[in-house]
Amino acid sequence: MACICVIDDQALIRDSLSATLAAQDHKVFTFDNAQDALTELRQRAFDVVLTDLRMPGMDGVGLLREMRRLGLDVPVILMTAYASVATAVEAMKLGAFDYIQKPFNADEVAILVERAVRDRQLVRDNEVMRRTLEDVESQRKLIGSSPAMRPVLEKLQRVAQSSATVLIMGESGTGKELIARAVHAASPRATQPMLCVNCAALSPTLLESELFGHEKGAFTGADRMRKGRFELADGGTLLLDEVSEIAPPLQAKLLRVLQEREFERVGSSVTRRIDVRVIATTNRDLREWAAKARFREDLYYRLSVLPIEVPPLRERREDLPLLLDYFLGRIKVREGRERPTFTPEAMALLAEYSWPGNVRELQNLCERLAVLEAGREIGPDTVRPLLIGPLKTASAPAEGLRYREGHILEDSEQQLILSTLERFNGHREKTARALGIGLRTLGLKLKKWREEGRFPELVVQRKVL
Numbered sequence: 001m002a003c004i005c006v007i008d009d010q011a012l013i014r015d016s017l018s019a020t021l022a023a024q025d026h027k028v029f030t031f032d033n034a035q036d037a038l039t040e041l042r043q044r045a046f047d048v049v050l051t052d053l054r055m056p057g058m059d060g061v062g063l064l065r066e067m068r069r070l071g072l073d074v075p076v077i078l079m080t081a082y083a084s085v086a087t088a089v090e091a092m093k094l095g096a097f098d099y100i101q102k103p104f105n106a107d108e109v110a111i112l113v114e115r116a117v118r119d120r121q122l123v124r125d126n127e128v129m130r131r132t133l134e135d136v137e138s139q140r141k142l143i144g145s146s147p148a149m150r151p152v153l154e155k156l157q158r159v160a161q162s163s164a165t166v167l168i169m170g171e172s173g174t175g176k177e178l179i180a181r182a183v184h185a186a187s188p189r190a191t192q193p194m195l196c197v198n199c200a201a202l203s204p205t206l207l208e209s210e211l212f213g214h215e216k217g218a219f220t221g222a223d224r225m226r227k228g229r230f231e232l233a234d235g236g237t238l239l240l241d242e243v244s245e246i247a248p249p250l251q252a253k254l255l256r257v258l259q260e261r262e263f264e265r266v267g268s269s270v271t272r273r274i275d276v277r278v279i280a281t282t283n284r285d286l287r288e289w290a291a292k293a294r295f296r297e298d299l300y301y302r303l304s305v306l307p308i309e310v311p312p313l314r315e316r317r318e319d320l321p322l323l324l325d326y327f328l329g330r331i332k333v334r335e336g337r338e339r340p341t342f343t344p345e346a347m348a349l350l351a352e353y354s355w356p357g358n359v360r361e362l363q364n365l366c367e368r369l370a371v372l373e374a375g376r377e378i379g380p381d382t383v384r385p386l387l388i389g390p391l392k393t394a395s396a397p398a399e400g401l402r403y404r405e406g407h408i409l410e411d412s413e414q415q416l417i418l419s420t421l422e423r424f425n426g427h428r429e430k431t432a433r434a435l436g437i438g439l440r441t442l443g444l445k446l447k448k449w450r451e452e453g454r455f456p457e458l459v460v461q462r463k464v465l
Contacts, residue, residue, distance in 0.1 A: 002026045002027070002047035002117045003027045003045065003047050004021050004029070004050060004113065005031070005040070005041060005046045005049045005051075006018060006028055007033070007060075007063070009033065009056060010052075018030055020106040020109055024113070024114070029046075033056070033057055033058070034051065034062065035057060035058055037051070038063060038067070041067065041072055041074070046074050047074070047120050048097075050079065050109075051079065053078045053079060053080035053091075054081075061090060061094065063076075064076050064095065064096055068095060074120070075116040075117075076095070076097055077097055077099070077100060077112060077113070077116060078091050078096050079104070080102060081103075097116050142182055143319060144322065144323075145319065145322065146318035146319045148311040148316040149316050152310060156183055159306045160184075160185075160186035160187040161186075161187065162306060163187075163189075163277050165258060165277070165302065165303055165304075166183060166278075166280070166305070166307075167243075167280050167282070167304040167305075167306070168180055168279065168280070168282075168308045168310060169281075169283075169285075169286070169309045170283065170311070170312070171283055171312045172283045172357070172360070173360030174310040174311070174312055175310060175360075176283075177196070177241060177281060179308060179310055180239050180279045183237075184239075184277075189235065189236050192233075192235045192236030192237070193235075193236040194233070194236055194238075194239065195229045195236070196238075197210055197239070198241045199242050199243055200241070200245040204246075207246065209222075209266050210228060211253075211254070212228040212263050212266060213227045213228030213266065214226055214265050214266035215268045216267075218267025222267070225265075227265075228265065230257060231265075231272065233276050234274045234275060234276060236277070237277045239279050240278060240279070241281050243282050244282045251296045251299050254299065255296065255302060257274075258299075259302065261275065261276075280303045286303070286304070312358050313355040314355050318433065318434040321347070323359065324366065327362070327367075328340070328366050328369075331366060331370040337371065337375075338374050339370065339375075340370065340373040340376050341376075342378050342383075343380070345379060345413060346380045346383050349383050349387075351416060351435050352416045357388075361388075365386055369383075369386075414449060416435070417445060417446075420435055428443065
């Protein structure tokens, strides 16, 4: 059902069009002048506008011109009993969808409106697809300049140029799939498909069929032949997400594919050769699992030809400001919400947090804060209830610091800043960047603590840059 706007100064034509379009299950709004219709067009989303060309006051061409000025991108069909080449050309230049001459029959109008509705829906679908692709592409962006991430990004570029199997290891939420997609995008196979299989989400039987495909009648419910992911990804890349969860019998079949580059569909004896680059991810220690016979040792070595280990967020805290800025910026573009800001104390709390859910947890936190605290300044009292894991500093607490009754929050902040300063050997600029605070703010705090005699001896003995 579409929403149609009908404009004509003759009541008979309005009633006739309304009845015709209502019979096609459309919702119809009628107006006897263009000005009233324009007011409604600015407040309600219409799918098609059907307007008379000659009317008292604003005519059809004038309405079309005003709609385009206001950015009302709705298909417009012009009706007239005074058809001429000049008016038709002018209307089409202004973006009219089509032109119909009076008198017309009901079928003619219905067909033209249906075509305009389909065209409108196609434009909407294309826009949704474009935004979806933009969002997907933006999610593939790798954020990080910390010492822990730099080796990963450098290795990624080297690995991408090879066709060898890649094993990406890391805790849940660290962005292993993102790394995998970046490897594919930077590889010579980038123009070929990249398919993904979540090995933990399927039973062994379903996973075998998903990977290798099956013939009709191979098992109960196999009512037609189906190609597997290996076959569909031929020439491209196949991502085996959480590869550690593959059952032992299927591990043997996967090993054969990696070694011989050939397989058979379930229920078939025909061997098929493929050219697929395999990337596997896991949050397990596969070396340990192989040593304990929980995972085939030969498969482990076949998978880990090119290993990449993604560090957890607690080991790359310097990237927190960059990640916060990136996620909040994406949300602002997507939803139009004013992004919140963080006080230095809130940033210190985030830097101290252990992030058990890693980057995925940080992204979820940004989504929540962008909705609940849009445009506000966020302090530690707002952030603390949203953190589910323990607070844990990135390095050992600075020696010589004691908590004072009534000043625990202030002393905790001092402990975090001084311990971070220790991590960077007294380098103020690196410390301020890691904490997400200004260099001047850091300097004022250090000066205050030195004057108060609350600057630990360990830090005093080192050169503070």
